[in-house]
Amino acid sequence: MSRPVLAIDPGREKCGIAVLAAGGSILTQEIVATAALADAVDTLATAHDPIIIMGNGTTSTEAQARIEALGRTVTLVDEYRTTDAAKALYWEVHPPRGWRRLVPRGMLVPPAPVDDFVAVILARRFLNEQIV
Template sequence: MILGFDPGREKCGIAVMGKDSQLYYHQVILASDVSTIIQSLCQQFAIEIVVMGDQTTSKMWKQKLTEILPKSLSIIQVNERYSTLEARDRYWQMYPPKGLTRLIPKGMRTPPRPIDDIVAIVLIERYLNRI
């Protein structure tokens, strides 16, 4: 299992995906809850690797994750560039627009919630495409 982590100052995206690309968990969480939730996910799932973005606050988060994760887990950073744009498109694939929202041109639609968790999914997929 792979844990995807989209680091941020106030909120972070987390996703758990199998190497077969099956999605088991995804959530946007407060930065203050990261330690508790990641430790819980490590107990719930057989996490083998952590994939995280390499941009905003990534140095600080990598150090923090190193402290809270089991030593056997390696943290791999992947290019986070344009991942938010990709996640926005993915949001609408996962949750197709309903009602009048369908009439708004695709490029002008804004997801109704934070999409950091979907960015975490995109980061895992980028890692899987690399190996």
């Protein structure tokens, strides 16, 4: 596969989105309001011509319909335990400092939403499945 992947973690109030190159490097990741999801995806899809995937959890049916109304194809993927993996990735990218570095990472709660990291995890899983 040589196309990038645009991954979406849909939610009621906010959605995580990320674009990863075919090799797995992160091109962009962000959290957007659910109301602005379609516009954000349309902008990124126009810029990157990606395969669009979306986690099959909360509000995925509605989000998928909004994106497909733009003429884009969306593939639903399993998002089982992606939040846990996203929290771990958050702490890899932002290592704990001070007293937090003494606490096991599994017990730490990130100080910011991790929806964008969930999108990265979804994209990486999808890319890994394509290689096999």
